[in-house]
């Protein structure tokens with residue numbers, strides 16, 4: 001059953017159903033933007049998110065989605081070579097991107113030959129260029145407006161590489177930032193910032209497992225006065241949809 005408040009929808013599924021419903025939702029949004037704008041800009045997280053995209057590789061989506069109009073970005077990346085097992089690019093490529101006909105030129109990997117600082121600057125510059133060329137839409141607040149952000153959440157309530165208690169959570173100018181002291185290894189990462197995440201049109205949060213139930217409870221039922229986890233700050237312009245399994249929703 002879905003719970004809807006303002007522009008936030010929370011839906012709880014049997015674990016296996018998540019991939020089915022997520023594929024349906026992503027396809028709906030992809031179709032909307034490819035029709036309206038002739039392009040669909042989507043950001044990927046690392047971690048468990050990628051396996052939840054698996055139903056997009058099957059009928060009816062594989063043959064009907066306009067893959068040539070997809071433009072794929074990363075919410076965050078670890079500062080490691082693209083061939084490294086910690087690389088979010090490698091995870092997405094092996095599990096999803098290598099299996100769909102998205103033009104390689106529409107896959108915007110973070111440069112793995114640069115330092116954390118250099119890679120963050122380079123990614124922001126490339127995103128600015130794509131906004132100028134209308135590949136990525138622009139929000140009225142001046143930040144880029146991605147069509148859809150696909151977020152996971154860590155057990156501590158982090159999203160992208162924005163961790164609880166870290167000053168990067170409050171970054172309000174940069175589009176892309178770097179972190180060298182990530183509490184979750186590897187320590188060096190680059191990440192989209194909250195103004196960018198929250199200027200997107202749509203965002204989904206895919207969260208599974210009992211280990212994440214406390215953070216889910218804090219985000220969705222926490223008091224107004226308690227300090228918010230990063231996940232509780234996700235607030236896109238049009239709609240945020242939570243895809244929870246029963247274990248992750250067990251404390252709601």
Ligand SMILES: O=C1O[C@H](COP(=O)(O)O)[C@@H](O)[C@H](O)[C@H]1O
Pocket residue numbers: 044045046047048049075076077088151152153154155158159160161184
């Ligand atoms: O380190 C990261 O963790 C989060 C959550 O991962 P999960 O495996 O618990 O789903 C992920 O969303 C982020 O992209 C990644 O860099």
